[in-house]
Amino acid sequence: MAGLKYLLLGLVAGLALGVVVSRSADALLAGVKSECLISSGKFAQPPKPGEKPSVIVGLDAQYPPFTQMLPNGSIVGFDVDVMKRVGEACGFEPMFKAWDWSTIINALVSGDVDVIASGMTVTAARSEKVWFSIPYYAYNHYLVVRAGIGGSAEELLKKGLKVAVQTGSTADMLAEKLKQEGYPITKLGYESYPAALKAVLEGVADAGIFDSAFLEPYLRQYPETATGIRIVSSIGPVKTYAIATRPGDKWLRDCINRELEKLMETPEWEALLRKWGLG
Secondary structure, eight states, X not given: OHHHHHHHHHHHHHHHXXXXXXXXXXXXXXXXXXXXXXXXXXXXXXXXXXXXXXXXXXXXXXXXXXXXXOTTSOEESHHXXXXXXXXXXXXXXXXXXXXXXXXXXXXXXXXXXXXXXXXXXXXXXXXXTOEEOOOOEEEEEEEEEETTOOOOHHHHHTXXXXXXXXXXXXXXXXHHHHHHTTOOOEEEEESSHHHHHHHHHTTSSSEEXXXXXXXXXXXXXXXXXXXXXXXXXXXXXXXXXXXXXXXXOHHHHXXXXXXXXXXXXXXXXXXXXXXXXXX
């Protein structure tokens, strides 16, 4: 009987401990779930039948051939054409809005714009705040100097050059990384890649870092500029562009991904690349 008594006491204690452990586990899982929950966004659900919502597309006004505001105020570019086609397929009206590139991520997070489609590079830091679509274009960074300046990239970077970049761009981030690695460069920030390139041509900066996706089409369009610079080499790893969305806008992101993937598999995609000098 004593053995049975101790067995029963052991079972009761085990059950009590199991309840405590179970409740602790549930509480822990609840905490994990609460941290993983994402608030439902403005475009979390598809629009109701008959509705065609407006989606504000944030962009860089001076990033040809992807996005550019012309003197008459119209906005054109590869990404503009892409978003018009995606919007038509998804059932929304893209409304294009130029924004300062150095603060455009904050504009998306705060709701001033609804997506960013303007040759935006996928980075770890940006991905902490926004969710990206599937990638649609790959490129390199180029180190560029004025024509007549010789030397390899390593030799030039060790000289303590003044390097022009677009503020807030991945070229800006790369220049900062080079400084952290010990290269004695001075970084000069500009509002756009064309402005940074002008600084190199005019001798305000010794060198510049540019996306190949911008520089190659730009030099084909303005061949006289090509005679004033030298592309030293590509630096850093290959990067990709994608469309940035808010985490809670699931329907919008899913539709962009679906229609973007479809478009990329058609001859129309190649035609758009050729149209904007990217093919």
